[in-house]
Amino acid sequence: MHVVVAGGGIVGTAASYYLARRGIDVTVCEKSHVGAGSTGAGGGIRSQFSTPVNVELSRHSMEVWADFDEEFGVDVRERTNGYLFLARTDESADQLRRDVSLQREHGFPNEFLDPAEAAAHCPGLDASRYVGASYSPRDRFVSPTIALNALADASEAAGSTFEIGTEITDVLLEGTGPDRSVCGVETGDGRIECDYVVDAAGPWAGRILDMVSLRLPIEPRLRYQLLVRPGDAYEPDLPLTMDVDTGSVFYPEDDEVMIASAPQEQMPRVDPGHTNADPSTEWTIDVLEGLGEMADFFTDETRVQREISGVYAQTPDGNPILDEPLPGFVVAAGFSGHGFMHAPATGQLVAEMVDEGSPSLVDISSLSADRFADRSPDAERSFI
Numbered sequence: 001m002h003v004v005v006a007g008g009g010i011v012g013t014a015a016s017y018y019l020a021r022r023g024i025d026v027t028v029c030e031k032s033h034v035g036a037g038s039t040g041a042g043g044g045i046r047s048q049f050s051t052p053v054n055v056e057l058s059r060h061s062m063e064v065w066a067d068f069d070e071e072f073g074v075d076v077r078e079r080t081n082g083y084l085f086l087a088r089t090d091e092s093a094d095q096l097r098r099d100v101s102l103q104r105e106h107g108f109p110n111e112f113l114d115p116a117e118a119a120a121h122c123p124g125l126d127a128s129r130y131v132g133a134s135y136s137p138r139d140r141f142v143s144p145t146i147a148l149n150a151l152a153d154a155s156e157a158a159g160s161t162f163e164i165g166t167e168i169t170d171v172l173l174e175g176t177g178p179d180r181s182v183c184g185v186e187t188g189d190g191r192i193e194c195d196y197v198v199d200a201a202g203p204w205a206g207r208i209l210d211m212v213s214l215r216l217p218i219e220p221r222l223r224y225q226l227l228v229r230p231g232d233a234y235e236p237d238l239p240l241t242m243d244v245d246t247g248s249v250f251y252p253e254d255d256e257v258m259i260a261s262a263p264q265e266q267m268p269r270v271d272p273g274h275t276n277a278d279p280s281t282e283w284t285i286d287v288l289e290g291l292g293e294m295a296d297f298f299t300d301e302t303r304v305q306r307e308i309s310g311v312y313a314q315t316p317d318g319n320p321i322l323d324e325p326l327p328g329f330v331v332a333a334g335f336s337g338h339g340f341m342h343a344p345a346t347g348q349l350v351a352e353m354v355d356e357g358s359p360s361l362v363d364i365s366s367l368s369a370d371r372f373a374d375r376s377p378d379a380e381r382s383f384i
């Protein structure tokens with residue numbers, strides 16, 4: 001059996017690693033270079049989700065992240081600062097309480113806290129604005145670039161071939177109608193015969209779908225962030241802290257600068273290769289005002305160092321499509337803001353789908369390709 005993976009980001013690379021470890025012949029086609037897409041934009045790993053499927057994807061992925069350095073022989077620069085979600089209203093606090101209960105059922109030692117307890121994890125927090133919080137002590141940040149390169153090296157060592165600078169221009173099918181199945185890909189460097197194609201092209205996933213005439217709602221959407229220097233000193237090991245009612249969020253890059261963001265009314269649809277950050281002045285002011293309400297180290301002296309942006313592969317419910325909508329064609333895309341952290345479990349699930357015919361690690365029936373047509377999607381509420 002031969003599998004062609006479209007895309008050398010974290011998802012395609014993880015899939016290739018777990019496929020190769022099963023002795024399957026894998027070729028990763030990457031049109032540019034490993035890590036040319038969204039991977040690298042953020043290395044946050046969290047268990048704080050509101051849907052069972054995401055909590056389970058986190059659980060299985062975090063088993064890999066916990067031993068990543070040993071398994072892959074690198075220092076992935078882990079910082080286990082935790083995530084802290086804050087609620088201003090009783091309704092939001094009740095939701096966080098329910099989410100914590102779900103996360104605890106799946107084995108995470110997460111806690112629902114009162115505002116004073118929340119402030120103990122985030123010195124400087126204006127606890128008076130909040131009525132409750134959820135805290136996940138095992139959630140962490142790692143370097144996405146180091147992780148991706150380590151996985152790519154391990155995948156090659158396990159037998160994968162990486163064709164770098166090789167763009168897939170068409171997916172070849174044999175048969176007609178419902179009997180169509182994958183038989184190869186056309187690339188800028190010629191044809192490759194294969195039994196499976198894995199669409200792991202991140203924000204470009206829709207273009208691969210077009211090649212097999214599938215219309216699935218994965219759109220490239222621009223997500224803005226700011227690099228800010230708070231006006232006052234802060235503890236460098238603060239958790240990622242998010243106000244769930246306003247969507248304002250910050251986390252320390254180091255002891256001088258933080259990454260911060262806020263919701264965007266409508267994330268602009270862009271070309272998937274878009275790299276320019278051009279948020280409006282109003283949005284930037286909204287972010288700074290939101291931060292100022294959260295913690296006292298965001299004084300009037302807080303300064304924006306740089307605007308940064310990246311492209312989300314966005315679906316209507318914020319969850320990926322992980323499915324085989326036609327024989328031999330696996331979609332592993334549409335991860336919005338949580339594809340990096342969920343790549344280890346996703347890679348294992350793709351390997352199961354190809355090798356065993358169906359996934360078993362996690363019940364991913366809610367991530368099916370036909371969920372948008374058949375019923376109203378069960379959206380993830382904890383969206384960053």
Ligand SMILES: Cc1cc2nc3c(=O)[nH]c(=O)nc-3n(C[C@H](O)[C@H](O)[C@H](O)COP(=O)(O)OP(=O)(O)OC[C@H]3O[C@@H](n4cnc5c(N)ncnc54)[C@H](O)[C@@H]3O)c2cc1C
Nearest residue numbers: 007009010011031037038039042044168202310339340341
């Ligand atoms: C600002 C920002 C912050 C984020 N923060 C986090 C976070 O903290 N934690 C987290 O888990 N996730 C985060 N994410 C999301 C995460 O980055 C993505 O979900 C993840 O990187 C997606 O990986 P991927 O492999 O699917 O896609 P990508 O990394 O985009 O890789 C796709 C690859 O496919 C290649 N490709 C495309 N078309 C073709 C073709 N036709 N032929 C060959 N190759 C092709 C591209 O060149 C690219 O290298 C963040 C995203 C952004 C934008």
